[in-house]
């Protein structure tokens with residue numbers, strides 16, 4: 001089979017008006033893995049995901065996702081990629097049932113509005129099972145906890161059976177127990193062959209599960225295995241301030257001046 005890395009950025013620059021949001025970013029994620037992009041607010045994390053989806057155009061460089069040039073063929077990429085955007089963009093008063101939200105993931109991949117088939121329903125139910133919430137098929141979405149809502153939104157993306165899943169801050173506004181459920185769910189997905197790229201400003205919940213970590217602050221600070229990157233100097237460079245790393249046995253914990261690192 002033709003060799004196709006999951007995601008490749010080569011010398012990518014993105015500018016909004018004159019301000020650069022990404023500067024000379026290059027990396028390559030070879031195979032389906034659980035990759036976590038970490039950086040402070042304004043580091044360009046959301047911009048990086050949007051660039052990978054062709055929603056933002058690089059002013060320099062090349063972006064290839066699943067072997068496809070995103071600038072030339074954004075729709076070919078978007079058909080293969082699931083996207084879970086940052087949550088403030090979702091209306092929490094949405095009067096929908098969980099199943100409607102998940103089925104939307106099937107409807108969105110159609111070029112024209114058509115009737116949903118049994119196959120669509122089965123795929124949606126499978127996706128909800130995958131996030132461990134099939135019991136909530138008929139529940140009102142607005143009644144769910146923040147963590148459950150986030151899992152339903154992940155199921156919505158999975159319902160389209162993507163080869164790559166991009167998630168923007170899926171752990172923010174989610175309690176610690178749900179964070180753990182979400183992180184291990186994403187690690188399982190990656191093991192089953194779906195590429196997962198997740199953005200977070202908080203490294204701690206993902207340290208044990210991530211296959212790769214990419215440290216970003218407009219520039220790429222480092223890309224590698226989490227154990228190699230949990231170094232005070234690299235993390236301080238990423239966050240632009242002092243970061244301390246505490247180790248307890250195999251556990252390790254990152255603390256910065258504020259509660260966000």
Ligand SMILES: Nc1ncnc2c1ncn2[C@@H]1O[C@H](COP(=O)(O)OP(=O)(O)O)[C@@H](O)[C@H]1O
Nearest residue numbers: 016017021039040041042043044045046047048
């Ligand atoms: N649509 C936009 N227009 C102008 N500037 C933007 C836009 N989106 C993001 N930016 C700026 O680009 C920088 C990176 O933003 P973003 O990618 O959202 O970072 P992060 O997700 O890491 O917080 C920030 O300085 C932000 O203000």
Ligand SMILES: [Mg+2]
Nearest residue numbers: 045046047086
């Ligand atoms: Mg962001």
